[in-house]
Amino acid sequence: MSTSRRFTVDLFRHSCRRPLNPAPSFRLRTSTARSLHTTRPTLNGPARPSPSTSPKGPNPAARGARVAPVGMLVGGGVLASLFAVAWQDHDDDWEPKSVQPSSQDRDGRDPSLPRFRLSDVRKHDGSSPEPWVTLEDKVYDITEWVGAHPGGDVILRAAGGSIEPYWKIFSIHNTAYVREILDQYHIGFIDTADLVNGRPAAEAIEDPFETDPVRDPRLIAHTTKPMNAEPLTDELDVEFKTPNELFYVRHHMWVPVVEEDKADEHALTVELPNGEERRYTLAELKERFPIHKVTAVLQCSGNRRNDMTRHAGKTNGLQWGVGAISNAEWEGVRLSDVLADAGLKVASATAVTRPSGGEDDDALDPKSLHVQFSGLEAYGSSIPLPKAIDPSGDVLLAFGMNGKPLPRDHGYPLRSVVPGTVAARSVKWLSKIVVSDEESPSQWQRRDYKSFGPNEGANPDWSRAVSIQEMPITSAITGVWVGDCVRNSKTVWQKSSSQSGNVIDLGAVDKKVGVTSTPKPSAEPIAVQGYAYSGGGRAITRVDISLDGGKSWDQAELIDDCATPGSCFGNKAWSWKRWRYLGKLPTPETAGEEKACSTVVVKAVDDAYNAQPETHSSIYNVRGNLATAWHRVRICPTCVDKGDGKGVVWSTGDKFGCGFKKEGEAGEERK
Ligand code: MTE
16 A cells, blocks of 8 residues: 555545544444445446345344354453453454366356455455455445444555465454355455456465664564564664654554654544534644653553463563663643543643633533543554643643654554653544543453453453553663673763763762772772653652562662753653662682672662562463563673783673673572
């Protein structure tokens, strides 16, 4: 699909005749349900009866089929979850069928149904009043299904081509039951001229990720389609504001294409509880509302999941290291200003519009309302209205990131940024806001971003847990340097001396550890760095470090990145607190090629005296969400006697000790 066409489709999805999130019902069509067409013209032949009116009646798959609530498919009754990305939870009782090769004249397929060329199918794309899709060698007219599709009209993204790649993304469709539903819309077959071994050639099947942007090679990808990536650990917090190209990326689907010259026309629709709608273009948002900056972290609820897996047991989901978190300066307009302009009236001291006199009767209690955000591809989630209208809550509709337009991976041209809250609520490619008495119906609100007790297993009662909003306190080690690595100025602090507060003071190292003065040092210098962060705008007040697995503790130095006026924006502590620590590790008694391991531990405290749990097992949940236990990094430098009379030194090598790129190296704890 060309980029312009894709853009048209994206736009169409949001401006076309159907509502964005129609009340979904995922039902098998009954034989009387279809009303639109009685005869169906074929594009390479005369009009033929449509399958629904053919003497055979509805397709055999549909005959006698039951009408089932969507809850049968997903459990928990969350309708929107039908279009969820759940590649880790494949429900595989449907497999693409292999189709026998066939001749054009007698191809062994139902002769009563027409054959269509792929070029004909392409005419029935998302902008056509009769959208079609293909699956294997079959053609389906999904016109009627679109309105009833639980995932809304995102299905139009596949129109004009094969639905197969999308069903791979939304793997919940891969069931015999959903296949039965599609079979009801079967109108014909792909012409044999367009088939290779009974199926359309691979190049004829669209890759939804084809137009994704090129990423920085320093990002380590957990998956590429969709892209989910974090930087190497020791690159993560070299800078207070994460460079845009290193900011972690968390996508559930493809990156929608919005052409640069059309960005100002990008539309945001705001729907109020009474159903009234107000539409703003991006240009209008920029012109009509005061522009604000907020410096804030975004953190995925799966950050450090891999740590939980290694210490407490198997978890489902992307195995993030410590890098599903980044910090940036966001620029945009306040959500509260836009809601007020759209006419929202709520009865509260923090109301966007304070009704006066008799108008109070119309005012709504903000505590009962939610602000639902929807992105251009299909993602959606929500926040409680009180957070949205809190004057010190700093919720932005952002178009800028670190002084540049939002990069495509981070929501170009518009996203919500909800500081202090799980990043799942900062919706990229924002196109619709609905103020509603319900949370977003999406999978990502009702299921994925929740946490449960260690005993509750993989299929808990989803409705019982609240959705994650404000994030709990966490901290992580992002760099450890030992011995020569400190002496030889290999820490990132020493490398980036232009960064304020970022330079290691070798004089201090000498004083604390005796780096240079002792001919036979009894200790080796160790430099440790990392970040700490707490949600809800709670400031980090202390970071504790242990070099012996938690037996003894010292405090790290907190870097005051916001000291210079104009370096941080916002009403609360929305950014991470970078910290660093300089200490000494006792030199091991023996030298040789043996490894001497130590466990470095970090834990943080915020201004409400919240602290991190000691173990992951105490907060274990199968989803691996909110993995916030003390962060432990085992370092195993090798002891070497260089034979120069200076005794034993720790040669740590680049892999471990000169930085810290990965976790989990085995080794004996040093005594
Ligand atoms: N918004 C849209 N439209 N689509 C998405 O897949 N992912 C969410 C959130 N907003 C997502 C989205 C999640 S789970 C996270 S953690 C953050 O975006 C990640 O934002 P980033 O990729 O800019 O770091």
